[in-house]
Amino acid sequence: xxxxxxxxxxxxxxxxxxxxxxxxxxxxxxxxxxxxxxxxxxxxxxxxxxxxxxxxxxxxxxxxxxxxxxxxxxxxxxxxxxxxxxxxxxxxxxxxxxxxxxxxxxxxxxxxxxxxxxxxxxxxxxxxxxxxxxxxxxxxxxxxxxxxxxxxxxxxxxxxxxxxxxxxxxxxxxxxxxxxxxxxxxxxxxxxxxxxxxxxxxxxxxxxxxxxxxxxxxxxxxxxxxxxxxxxxxxxxxxxxxxxxxxxxxxxxxxxxxxxxxxxxxxxxxxxxxxxxxxxxxxxxxxxxxxxxxxxxxxxxxxxxxxxxxxxxxxxxxxxxxxxxxxxxxxxxxxxxxxxxxxxxxxxxxxxxxxxxxxxxxxxxxxxxxxxxxxxxxxxxxxxxxxxxxxxxxxxxxxxxxxxxxxxxxxxxxxxxxxxxxxxxxxxxxxxxxxxxxxxxxxxxxxxxxxxxxxxxxxxxxxxxxxxxxxxxxxxxxxxx
Numbered sequence: 001x002x003x004x005x006x007x008x009x010x011x012x013x014x015x016x017x018x019x020x021x022x023x024x025x026x027x028x029x030x031x032x033x034x035x036x037x038x039x040x041x042x043x044x045x046x047x048x049x050x051x052x053x054x055x056x057x058x059x060x061x062x063x064x065x066x067x068x069x070x071x072x073x074x075x076x077x078x079x080x081x082x083x084x085x086x087x088x089x090x091x092x093x094x095x096x097x098x099x100x101x102x103x104x105x106x107x108x109x110x111x112x113x114x115x116x117x118x119x120x121x122x123x124x125x126x127x128x129x130x131x132x133x134x135x136x137x138x139x140x141x142x143x144x145x146x147x148x149x150x151x152x153x154x155x156x157x158x159x160x161x162x163x164x165x166x167x168x169x170x171x172x173x174x175x176x177x178x179x180x181x182x183x184x185x186x187x188x189x190x191x192x193x194x195x196x197x198x199x200x201x202x203x204x205x206x207x208x209x210x211x212x213x214x215x216x217x218x219x220x221x222x223x224x225x226x227x228x229x230x231x232x233x234x235x236x237x238x239x240x241x242x243x244x245x246x247x248x249x250x251x252x253x254x255x256x257x258x259x260x261x262x263x264x265x266x267x268x269x270x271x272x273x274x275x276x277x278x279x280x281x282x283x284x285x286x287x288x289x290x291x292x293x294x295x296x297x298x299x300x301x302x303x304x305x306x307x308x309x310x311x312x313x314x315x316x317x318x319x320x321x322x323x324x325x326x327x328x329x330x331x332x333x334x335x336x337x338x339x340x341x342x343x344x345x346x347x348x349x350x351x352x353x354x355x356x357x358x359x360x361x362x363x364x365x366x367x368x369x370x371x372x373x374x375x376x377x378x379x380x381x382x383x384x385x386x387x388x389x390x391x392x393x394x395x396x397x398x399x400x401x402x403x404x405x406x407x408x409x410x411x412x413x414x415x416x417x418x419x420x421x422x423x424x425x426x427x428x429x430x431x432x433x434x435x436x437x438x439x440x441x442x443x444x445x446x447x448x449x450x451x452x453x454x455x456x457x458x459x460x461x462x463x464x465x466x467x468x469x470x471x472x473x474x475x476x477x478x479x480x481x
Contacts, residue, residue: 004193005338006299007091007358008286011060011197012279013053013098013118013204014319015305017046017328018223019276027222029277032284033332036303040334041343041379047390047410048307048351051319051326053100053118055394056306056351061099061108063355063370065393067461068468072395075127077102080475082355083109083195085364091195096184097177098199100306104129110197114184116177119201119208120252122146125398132180133173133201142167147253150206160264160312161205161254162271169210174202174275178282182289193298195358200282202275203309205318206253209274216277217270225265225312226325226435232315234439236417236424239321241402246317251399256317265312272311300335300361302354314436320400322408322417322426323436327392333357333379340380347386348410349375369471371464391460409453409460416441416453427453 018025022034023044049059050066058071061081066072069079078101087093087109094112101108105115116133137144150156150163165172170179181198188194202208232243246256257264283303290296306329310316313325320326329351333339338361356366356374366374377384392408394400405420415436417426427440427450440446 003298004363005335005361006193006295007195007361008299008301009197009358010200010303012200012305013202014307014309015203015276015329016308016325017330019273020330023330027220028273029216030280032280033303036301036332036334039336039341040332040339041345043331043345043349045346045348046304046329046331046351047348047392048327048329049392050394051307051321051392052394053306054102057100059352060355063352063366063372064468064471065371065391065464067393068371068464068471073397074100075102078108081108082359085359086195086362087111089362089364091193091362092190093195094184095197095199096181098201099197114180116173116201119173119204120146120206122148133176136171136176140171145206145208147250150253157255158264160257160260160268161252162207162268164214165208165210172210174200174278175282177201178286182285185289185293200279202279203272204252207268207271207275209271209278213274213278214271217274222266222269222273224262226314227265227312228437231437236419236426237422238402238406238419242320242400243315245399245401251318254317260312269311272309297336300333300338302333304331304351304354305329320394322392322406327408345378348390348412349387350390367474369468369474371467389456407457409457414449414453416450418454418457
C-alpha cells in the first residue's frame with residue numbers, strides 16, 4: 001500500500017454505457033470486464049463533458065470543461081495535460097493508441113507516444129497523418145480497410161457501417177493496440193511506477209468485428225434501437241439538421257438511412273457488440289501481461305470510454321447528441337487492496353473526474369483550478385459528496401451545423417438540453433421516461449422545472465469562471481518534463 005501504484009487507463013472510443021454484462025446488460029459477452037467490475041468499483045452513471053472525441057478527451061486530460069479548455073471540436077489545438085504532473089513526480093508516462101490530441105504526436109507530458117488514431121481517416125477533410133497502424137499495414141503489404149475500401153462493396157449503402165474484418169485478426173485495431181501495449185509492459189526495463197494510457201480505437205465505426213467475435217452474437221437477444229417516427233419528427237431543428245448531415249455524408253463508413261429496417265439495425269448492433277467483446281478479450285490479455293511482469297497487484301486499472309454511440313436510437317448516427325446512448329459511458333476502477341471490492345456507484349459522476357482521481361492515486365495534489373472532482377472517496381477513501389448535476393456541451397461544427405452551442409444539464413430525475421440560438425430545447429423526466437421519447441420542453445406544467453434548470457446552467461458557467469480563474473496564467477509555469 002505504501003508503494004505508489006502503476007496506473008493503467010484504458011479508454012475505448014464510442015462505447016455506450018449498456019455494453020457490460022455485469023452492469024445489468026446480459027445481452028453482452030464481457031467476462032473480463034465483468035471480473036473487473038465484480039472485484040472493483042463500477043460507475044453506472046458516468047457522463048461525458050462533450051459528446052465527441054477531442055472535446056471530451058481534452059476535458060478529461062485537463063480537468064476542465066470544454067468552454068474553459070477552448071477545445072470545442074475535433075482538430076482544435078490542446079493547451080496542456082495533467083500528464084506533466086505525473087512525469088515530474090517520477091512516473092514513466094506512456095500512451096499507446098488513440099488520444100485524439102492536436103497535434104496528434106506532440107508529447108503533452110508523455111515520455112513515449114505510440115499513436116494509433118481513428119480507424120477511418122480516408123477523407124480529404126481530415127489532416128494527413130500516418131500512424132503506427134498505417135505502418136503495420138504497409139509493412140504487411142496490405143491495404144488498410146476504410147470507407148474507401150468498403151465503398152467498393154455492392155452492399156455498402158445498406159450495411160449501416162457494419163462489415164466483417166477480413167485481414168489478419170492481429171492487425172485489427174482493437175487487437176493491435178492492446179497487443180502493442182502488452183508488448184510495452186513486457187519490454188520496458190524501468191523499475192519505477194508507470195502511467196500507461198491505452199486508447200483502443202473501437203467500437204467506433206466502421207463496426208468491423210472478426211468473424212469469430214461476430215458469430216457469438218448470431219441469434220442473441222439484443223435490445224432494439226429506440227426508434228419512433230413521431231419522436232424523430234418532433235426533435236428540435238438542430239437535431240433534424242444533424243440527421244440530415246448524417247444522411248448525406250458517410251461519416252466513418254456509416255451510410256445512415258432515414259428508414260432502416262429492424263434487420264439492418266439489429267445487424268449493426270450485432271457488429272457493434274462483437275467489437276466490444278473483442279475489446280473485452282484484450283482486457284484479459286492486458287491483465288495477463290501485468291501479471292507476467294509481476295506488477296498486477298501494484299497496478300490500478302481504470303476502464304472507460306470518451307463518449308457513446310446512438311446506434312440509431314432516436315434516428316441518430318454515432319454521437320453529437322445528448323441522448324443517453326451518446327453521453328453516458330461505462331467506467332470501472334480495479335485494484336485489489338487499494339479499491340473497494342464489488343461496489344456499484346449510482347451517483348452522477350463526470351468523465352473528467354478521472355483526472356484528479358489519477359493524480360491523487362499517485363500522491364499528487366490536483367491544481368486548485370481543476371473543475372473535475374476526484375472519485376477517490378468512491379473507491380473507499382473518504383466521505384462522498386455526490387454531484388447534484390452533471391453537464392455536457394458542444395459547439396457547432398461541420399457536422400453539428402444546426403446550432404452554435406448545445407448544453408446538457410442532468411440531475412437524478414431531469415435532463416435538459418439547451419440550444420443557445422433557439423427557443424427550442426429538450427426536457428425529459430428520466431424516471432418516467434428513461435427512453436427520452438416525451439419532450440416536455442413546451443409543456444406548460446413543466447415550465448418551472450425548465451426555468452430552474454436553465455438557471456442552473458447559468459450559475460454553473462459563472463462558478464466555472466470563478467473556479468478556473470488564473471488557470472492559463474498558471475500554465476506559464478506548468479512543469480515540463
